[in-house]
Amino acid sequence: MINKWKTAPGAPAEISRLQEAGRARFNEGGAEANLLARAPRTIADTGLDQNFLLELVAKTAFLLGKVSLSKLIERLKLGASVLDGVVAFGVRERVLEIVRRGASDIDVDLQLTDGGRQRAAEFMAHCRYVGPAPVSLEAYETMLRRQSVRQMQTTRASVRAAFSGLTIRTALLDEIGGAVNSGKPVIFFGPPGSGKTSLAERLGRLLPGRVVVPYAIVVENEVIQIFDPLIHEPYDTVVPGDALSAPSDARWQVCRRPTVLSGGELTLDMLELRYDAASGFYQAPPHVKANGGLYVVDDLGRQRVAPAELINRWIVPFDRGHDMLTLHTGSRFSLPFDVWIAFSSNFAPADLGDEAFFRRLGCKLYVGPLDVAEYRAVYEQRCEELDVASDDDAFEYLVHHLHMSSGRPLLACYPGDLLRIVLANARYLEQPAVADGPNLLRAWNSYFAVVGEHDNPPPQQQGGAEWTAKKFAAG
DSSP: OOOOOOOOTTOOHHHHHHHHHHHHHHHTTOGGGGGOOBOOOSTGGGTSOHHHHHHHHHHHHHHHSSEEHHHHHHHHOOOHHHHHHHHHHHHHTTSEEEEEEOSSTTOEEEEEOHHHHHHHHHHHHHOOOOSSOOEEHHHHHHHHHHTOSTTOOOOHHHHHHHTTTSOOOHHHHHHHHHHHHHTSOEEEEOSTTSSHHHHHHHGGGGOOSEEEEESEEEETTEEEEOOOTTTOOBOOOOOOOSTTSOOBOTTEEEEEOOEEEEOTTOOSGGGSOEEETTTTEEEOOHHHHTTTSEEEEOSTTOSSSOHHHHHHTTHHHHHHSEEEEEOTTSOEEEEEOOOEEEEEESSOGGGTSOHHHHTTSSEEEEOOOOOHHHHHHHHHHHHHHHTOBOOHHHHHIIIIIIIHHHTOOOOTTHHHHHHHHHHHHHHHHTOOOBOOHHHHHHHHHHHTTOOSSSOSOOGGGOOTHHHHHHHTTTO
């Protein structure tokens, strides 16, 4: 652990003060900072086989040619003391040779021997992974248990803060809070455009703290990439700046708890390890990359696989907290399943699977149309966000003339979608963006592909630009 602090007997008060200040700065990063492991000092500390590490060093030298020890440290995220041991082993095996030594221990250049280049080419043919050294499966399992999301609890204040800016009924907010504290998967269901996906993604804001994610793990000498820059958002943790602190293991990255979204493209194959025969290593499936965070399955029921089959894939992980994955060699291994799953669907739960399956879902939350007051709040918020001018008459026209006459429900997606069309048309015509009757009608007909209906606004709304100029002359 890097958060270990000692002051030698009789040490100057200034050193003690610096230690305390460093600890305070470190703790500002949150309690999760204590998850960071001490940097390995020996090959044994890495949890990796020295032959595996030599292979990694040799492949790096194969790609870069003559390489310095400092470059290896930067690229492989291992300290000088570990790499010293690997290089010494490589020299004994006649894979590496030292070509220059500088004034300091770290100022060393090395390269492959003739035999080493041949062996490195063989290593590359088997696996082309050249990056941060992986961590062991055991180390990854230990870390997942220590930063588990399964014990997450929330409060009403936290839920309101997480969903601020969205127009949601108080009753639904309270149902979401209860669903979070149940610790079980949750499903949002209701008509398309009611805001289910937005609600599901906002759940990620309720996840407390941060997680430590390895760049990769190794299982039976097979490399599996975990860290994904498109998913994992690094967090700059404040660490002690004095020389008395122990460095942390750079093979791990402190990140915000991840939120991963899969939609209609999701298949059963995507939930397994993805082996790339050309590169010789694996990408972790999306629910593994989401470990310690939230995994949202959007549009459940729209995938090419039946919903029951898709979720049956997770029944054992739901119940037992671990998943079984298979290497291309046929070897299977267990991995903790430490992810909170939320589904959104346009279908009622009863239409998606049998009762035994849905018992495993903690809460089924209906997200339906808004009432007029809620719809107005969304409309006004989107007008402000898009900088589109409007007034009460325009809103009344939208609700009473367009929605009610067509029978379309007041869904949360409509104001933003319609106003974006209004804005696009205004930019084309080089006019101010104004959501009046004629412009809303034009957007409505375009959005809903209306032919032969609502061709003209009601008499009081006619006049086009002239009506607009009168309505908004005062700004």
